Amino acid sequence: MPTISDTVTTADGTCPVTLAVPAGQGPWPGVIMYPDAGGTRPTAVDMAAQLADLGYAVLVPDVYYRSGDWAPFDMETVFSDKSERQRLFSMIGSVTPDAMASDARAFFDYLAARPEVTGETFGTTGYCMGGRTSLTVAGRVPERVAAAMSFHGGGLATDDPGSPHLLADQITAAVYVGGAQNDASFTKAQAKTLDDALTAASVEHTIEWYPAEHGFAVPDNGPYDEAAAKRHWDAMKDFFGAHLVR
Template identity: 30%
Template structure:
């Protein structure tokens, strides 16, 4: 069972809306910041947070599109990703800090992202004080994939689809770099999965233009249940290893089998 609510986190630019989901009970629990894909705050994003809460984590999913038009936010976020700094990183760091300050949090915090959010999770793995990062078919510019970028990174679990044209070979490249710099990792590319295979979006949340562009850019972008189930099991096992301590409440394996975010 989980308890969810809409909260606001104070940032340098005002109040940032956050969907917050937590396990039942008193805690303390580790925290996870959930970074949305290009569609923003959707039913799927809330279900991802609920899935993590059901597995024993404080899950906070910020609406990084709040306060401006989506197109304006996208331009800003792409610019931030290229520069590796800016408002997007500051907002996510503010959510991490808020989680850490809660009395029901252990102080260990992970980050998980999907598609565009997966790219930010990858960039946040180094120098942003996260204890683990889950990168799900996140794209980044080619200059990111160097040993210098990841030599100070936290542990990374990454999941990709072999049918994803936008990420062809990305998993193998990341695997080689993390091995070379000695960062603990679990990287897997699923043969039958395409882009966004972990996201089971409601059709009403997907503008027609986005659906067309997604298929053009990444190939098959539909939810693939067998790959998603395995990826979730790996993510929970990885987070349990790096975010949990012996005194934590909750069961990290909870929902691993049935923990579909749908």
Template identity: 45%
Template sequence: MKQDVDIKTADGVVKAALFRPDNGAPAEHGVIFYMDAMGPRSSLDSMAQRLADAGHIVLLPDLFYRFGAYGPFDGSAFGNPASRETIMTMLRGTTQEMTKRDSAAFLDALSAAGAKGPVGTVGYCMGGGRALTAAATYSDRIAAAASFHGGNLASDAEDSPHRLAADIKARVYVGVAGVDNSFPPEQSARLAEALRTGGVDHIIENYIGMAHGWTVPDHHGVYDETGAERHWKRLLNLFDEVWPR
């Protein structure tokens, strides 16, 4: 069940959606769903609803809200030069620091929606790093964090998520595409070392044969149903372990 909501931040108003189980079953724990670079759309709605139907309250915010109306885009948008440039402009203009600040309001929105206790985060593509950054920044409020085909998780940038590893108290799962220029093997090794030395309970798993975006249904030509189902098993298991039923 989807409910559109507005969330106030220091920089404006975020358009977001809350998802609860369609069957009306009670949901106690909250999850922030950090979008990929194409923004909220029906494909991500369906993923958020599936996560909600597993017994969670899921919040899907528009991280590009500072740019006003845009798109709509889908998983094929990067194949169009004009769309790609628009997306990259918004991506470059929405920093990790901005999303870090916004995440305080996202956490409060989940609490207001009835979520109890620490929440979970999950992010795809650009959202992967933000899910980890949020876990480090709000370590007392986030119990689990997952990234799937997240880009630049351990880059040379000052805001690279791996630099915050020592602050993470959540259980972490990172699902990596077999070939992904945005997260090459050297970054994977750097992230693994940062999480290990930071004392983080974590798993980094390589999905051999999968390409960047394999989990998202409207990434035509990239989406892989078998790989996507494997990702769902890992994600739901992560949350089941931190929130035993």
């Protein structure tokens, strides 16, 4: 799939992005794919190309652009290396709900202006912290999101005032959440809290459990699970196919 390197001007600066588009004649529905805590890297671009192959124009943003020209993380050692873990969590902290929403508005405007993209509403998907971002954006920029997905997302229903479940009554998108087993960042109790909030708000939603560990969908994560990853691609194909206008 063709990929385009570009930048998007946001309220806080200039964000590098990669746009993956299908081969052939468009335009196609647009999707923002938010990477996990490791940020944009070759694996994320490869995953965007794989989603593009299903018929979508897929934007992968550098969510850490506020940190400048940051050095990539080694996902095999980042959590065991104290200094790298500290650097990672410092950068994660820079991606606040306000930043997520502000950036998303710029990304949506960028997609709407691209000749490869059709429509004014879009899909969002993400992994780990990107799954949280996907749902946060659906709640804070609801007029631009038709379908929001989260895979092994963490912090979806917590006591934090920025928890996405507190935005349920603002969400107009259909929502899909694929949770990992034994995941302290998204427990069965938190899933019930999220389910109750979305149900009370009459949000069309699905919450499913994958028999795999946190990180199952991302190839360079240690817990990557091929069967679970395939299932997640099938889920994206079906969900976006049902909710994004072609």
